Amino acid sequence: MPTADELKQRIEAAIPGAKASVESPDDVHFSAHVVAPAFEGLSRVQQHRMVYDIFTGELGGAIHALSLKTEVP
Amino acid sequence: MSENPLRDAIKQAIDENDVILFMKGTPDQPMCGFSARTAQTLQALNTPFAAVDVLPDPRIRQELSALSNWPTIPQLFVKGELIGGADIVAELYASGELYDILGLERPADAPAEPQADPSPAPLGIENRLG
Numbered sequence: 001m002p003t004a005d006e007l008k009q010r011i012e013a014a015i016p017g018a019k020a021s022v023e024s025p026d027d028v029h030f031s032a033h034v035v036a037p038a039f040e041g042l043s044r045v046q047q048h049r050m051v052y053d054i055f056t057g058e059l060g061g062a063i064h065a066l067s068l069k070t071e072v073p
Numbered sequence: 074m075s076e077n078p079l080r081d082a083i084k085q086a087i088d089e090n091d092v093i094l095f096m097k098g099t100p101d102q103p104m105c106g107f108s109a110r111t112a113q114t115l116q117a118l119n120t121p122f123a124a125v126d127v128l129p130d131p132r133i134r135q136e137l138s139a140l141s142n143w144p145t146i147p148q149l150f151v152k153g154e155l156i157g158g159a160d161i162v163a164e165l166y167a168s169g170e171l172y173d174i175l176g177l178e179r180p181a182d183a184p185a186e187p188q189a190d191p192s193p194a195p196l197g198i199e200n201r202l203g
Binding site for chain 1: 143145155156157159160161
Protein backbone atom coordinates (compact mmCIF):
# COMPACT_ATOMS: atom_id res chain seq x y z
CA MET A 1 0.00 0.00 0.00
CA PRO A 2 1.48 3.37 -0.96
CA THR A 3 2.01 6.04 1.65
CA ALA A 4 1.79 9.81 1.35
CA ASP A 5 5.55 9.98 1.83
CA GLU A 6 6.13 7.48 -0.98
CA LEU A 7 3.97 9.53 -3.35
CA LYS A 8 5.84 12.67 -2.36
CA GLN A 9 9.18 11.02 -3.11
CA ARG A 10 8.01 9.61 -6.42
CA ILE A 11 6.63 12.98 -7.55
CA GLU A 12 9.83 14.77 -6.57
CA ALA A 13 11.97 12.13 -8.27
CA ALA A 14 9.97 12.20 -11.49
CA ILE A 15 9.57 15.96 -11.96
CA PRO A 16 12.85 17.88 -11.84
CA GLY A 17 12.98 20.47 -9.09
CA ALA A 18 9.52 19.59 -7.80
CA LYS A 19 8.50 20.13 -4.20
CA ALA A 20 5.50 18.08 -3.20
CA SER A 21 3.41 17.87 -0.08
CA VAL A 22 1.10 14.92 0.05
CA GLU A 23 -1.55 14.08 2.58
CA SER A 24 -3.62 10.98 3.04
CA PRO A 25 -6.03 9.99 5.75
CA ASP A 26 -6.00 6.32 4.80
CA ASP A 27 -3.21 5.57 2.26
CA VAL A 28 -5.72 5.13 -0.55
CA HIS A 29 -7.05 8.67 -0.95
CA PHE A 30 -4.38 11.27 -1.52
CA SER A 31 -4.21 15.00 -1.81
CA ALA A 32 -1.08 16.50 -3.34
CA HIS A 33 0.23 20.03 -3.73
CA VAL A 34 3.08 20.14 -6.22
CA VAL A 35 5.26 23.16 -6.94
CA ALA A 36 7.67 22.74 -9.84
CA PRO A 37 9.61 24.99 -12.24
CA ALA A 38 8.90 22.33 -14.88
CA PHE A 39 5.25 23.45 -14.91
CA GLU A 40 6.25 26.83 -16.35
CA GLY A 41 4.41 27.53 -19.57
CA LEU A 42 2.15 24.51 -19.27
CA SER A 43 -1.61 24.60 -18.94
CA ARG A 44 -3.17 23.28 -15.77
CA VAL A 45 -4.30 20.21 -17.69
CA GLN A 46 -0.74 19.55 -18.84
CA GLN A 47 0.59 20.09 -15.32
CA HIS A 48 -1.87 17.62 -13.84
CA ARG A 49 -1.11 15.12 -16.60
CA MET A 50 2.58 15.24 -15.67
CA VAL A 51 1.68 14.12 -12.16
CA TYR A 52 -0.96 11.60 -13.21
CA ASP A 53 1.52 10.03 -15.62
CA ILE A 54 3.78 9.07 -12.70
CA PHE A 55 1.01 6.85 -11.37
CA THR A 56 -0.29 5.31 -14.58
CA GLY A 57 -2.08 2.08 -13.83
CA GLU A 58 -2.22 2.81 -10.10
CA LEU A 59 -4.96 5.44 -10.17
CA GLY A 60 -8.14 3.59 -9.41
CA GLY A 61 -6.13 0.70 -8.06
CA ALA A 62 -3.86 1.17 -5.06
CA ILE A 63 -4.41 4.92 -5.34
CA HIS A 64 -8.18 5.33 -5.26
CA ALA A 65 -8.12 9.08 -5.54
CA LEU A 66 -5.51 11.73 -6.13
CA SER A 67 -6.63 15.30 -5.67
CA LEU A 68 -4.13 17.74 -7.18
CA LYS A 69 -3.06 21.31 -6.95
CA THR A 70 -0.11 22.33 -9.11
CA GLU A 71 1.84 25.55 -9.10
CA VAL A 72 4.84 27.24 -10.67
CA PRO A 73 7.22 28.55 -7.98
CA MET B 74 -15.75 5.20 -40.32
CA SER B 75 -13.60 3.84 -37.55
CA GLU B 76 -13.93 0.48 -35.87
CA ASN B 77 -14.69 2.10 -32.57
CA PRO B 78 -18.24 3.42 -32.67
CA LEU B 79 -18.29 4.22 -28.96
CA ARG B 80 -15.21 6.40 -29.18
CA ASP B 81 -16.68 8.07 -32.27
CA ALA B 82 -19.89 8.77 -30.38
CA ILE B 83 -17.97 10.31 -27.47
CA LYS B 84 -15.91 12.44 -29.82
CA GLN B 85 -19.05 13.56 -31.62
CA ALA B 86 -20.71 14.51 -28.32
CA ILE B 87 -17.66 16.60 -27.39
CA ASP B 88 -17.65 18.27 -30.80
CA GLU B 89 -21.37 19.00 -30.86
CA ASN B 90 -21.75 20.43 -27.35
CA ASP B 91 -19.98 23.66 -26.46
CA VAL B 92 -20.01 22.71 -22.79
CA ILE B 93 -20.09 19.04 -21.88
CA LEU B 94 -19.42 17.34 -18.58
CA PHE B 95 -18.64 13.65 -18.27
CA MET B 96 -19.54 12.65 -14.75
CA LYS B 97 -20.61 9.85 -12.45
CA GLY B 98 -24.37 10.05 -12.21
CA THR B 99 -26.36 13.03 -13.39
CA PRO B 100 -26.35 16.69 -12.31
CA ASP B 101 -29.54 16.05 -10.35
CA GLN B 102 -28.32 12.74 -8.99
CA PRO B 103 -24.54 12.76 -8.88
CA MET B 104 -22.92 9.54 -7.70
CA CYS B 105 -19.59 11.00 -6.64
CA GLY B 106 -18.58 14.05 -4.65
CA PHE B 107 -16.17 15.31 -7.29
CA SER B 108 -18.77 15.03 -10.05
CA ALA B 109 -21.34 16.68 -7.79
CA ARG B 110 -19.12 19.68 -7.08
CA THR B 111 -18.26 20.19 -10.72
CA ALA B 112 -21.87 19.97 -11.87
CA GLN B 113 -22.91 22.35 -9.08
CA THR B 114 -20.30 24.86 -10.19
CA LEU B 115 -21.72 24.87 -13.72
CA GLN B 116 -25.24 25.12 -12.37
CA ALA B 117 -24.22 28.01 -10.15
CA LEU B 118 -22.98 29.83 -13.24
CA ASN B 119 -26.35 29.29 -14.84
CA THR B 120 -24.72 28.12 -18.02
CA PRO B 121 -26.31 25.41 -20.11
CA PHE B 122 -24.27 22.24 -20.37
CA ALA B 123 -24.60 18.70 -21.62
CA ALA B 124 -23.90 15.94 -19.13
CA VAL B 125 -22.96 12.36 -19.81
CA ASP B 126 -23.17 9.71 -17.11
CA VAL B 127 -20.19 7.37 -17.49
CA LEU B 128 -21.47 4.78 -15.03
CA PRO B 129 -23.92 2.76 -17.14
CA ASP B 130 -21.09 1.16 -19.15
CA PRO B 131 -17.45 1.01 -18.00
CA ARG B 132 -16.35 1.22 -21.62
CA ILE B 133 -17.53 4.84 -21.76
CA ARG B 134 -14.89 5.82 -19.25
CA GLN B 135 -12.21 3.70 -20.91
CA GLU B 136 -12.83 5.27 -24.28
CA LEU B 137 -13.18 8.78 -22.86
CA SER B 138 -9.88 8.54 -20.98
CA ALA B 139 -8.15 7.08 -24.03
CA LEU B 140 -9.45 9.98 -26.07
CA SER B 141 -8.71 12.75 -23.56
CA ASN B 142 -5.53 11.32 -22.05
CA TRP B 143 -7.03 12.10 -18.64
CA PRO B 144 -7.48 9.32 -16.11
CA THR B 145 -10.18 10.59 -13.78
CA ILE B 146 -13.84 11.60 -13.78
CA PRO B 147 -15.33 14.22 -14.01
CA GLN B 148 -14.00 15.78 -17.19
CA LEU B 149 -15.21 19.13 -18.47
CA PHE B 150 -14.86 20.06 -22.14
CA VAL B 151 -15.54 23.51 -23.56
CA LYS B 152 -15.58 23.92 -27.33
CA GLY B 153 -13.93 20.56 -27.80
CA GLU B 154 -11.07 21.22 -25.39
CA LEU B 155 -10.48 19.44 -22.10
CA ILE B 156 -10.62 22.09 -19.38
CA GLY B 157 -9.90 19.70 -16.55
CA GLY B 158 -11.30 17.68 -13.70
CA ALA B 159 -12.87 18.69 -10.41
CA ASP B 160 -9.73 20.29 -8.94
CA ILE B 161 -9.01 22.45 -11.98
CA VAL B 162 -12.63 23.52 -12.43
CA ALA B 163 -12.73 24.59 -8.76
CA GLU B 164 -9.51 26.57 -9.21
CA LEU B 165 -10.73 28.25 -12.39
CA TYR B 166 -14.01 29.13 -10.71
CA ALA B 167 -12.24 30.59 -7.70
CA SER B 168 -9.95 32.68 -9.89
CA GLY B 169 -12.78 33.83 -12.14
CA GLU B 170 -11.14 32.34 -15.25
CA LEU B 171 -14.02 29.93 -15.67
CA TYR B 172 -16.26 32.84 -16.60
CA ASP B 173 -13.92 33.75 -19.46
CA ILE B 174 -13.63 30.16 -20.62
CA LEU B 175 -17.40 29.83 -20.74
CA GLY B 176 -17.83 33.23 -22.38
CA LEU B 177 -19.73 34.61 -19.41
CA GLU B 178 -19.58 38.07 -17.93
CA ARG B 179 -17.58 38.06 -14.72
CA PRO B 180 -19.69 39.20 -11.78
CA ALA B 181 -18.91 42.66 -10.45
CA ASP B 182 -17.92 41.20 -7.11
CA ALA B 183 -15.01 38.87 -6.72
CA PRO B 184 -15.83 35.23 -7.44
CA ALA B 185 -18.01 33.37 -5.01
CA GLU B 186 -16.75 33.13 -1.49
CA PRO B 187 -16.97 29.40 -0.70
CA GLN B 188 -14.31 28.41 -3.22
CA ALA B 189 -12.00 31.37 -2.74
CA ASP B 190 -9.42 28.99 -1.33
CA PRO B 191 -9.07 26.26 -3.91
CA SER B 192 -7.62 23.73 -1.55
CA PRO B 193 -7.90 20.16 -2.74
CA ALA B 194 -11.28 18.58 -2.26
CA PRO B 195 -12.10 16.39 0.66
CA LEU B 196 -11.40 12.94 -0.60
CA GLY B 197 -14.16 10.45 -1.10
CA ILE B 198 -14.19 6.85 -2.08
CA GLU B 199 -16.81 7.61 -4.72
CA ASN B 200 -14.27 8.64 -7.28
CA ARG B 201 -12.60 5.24 -7.29
CA LEU B 202 -11.59 4.61 -10.87
CA GLY B 203 -11.77 0.86 -11.10
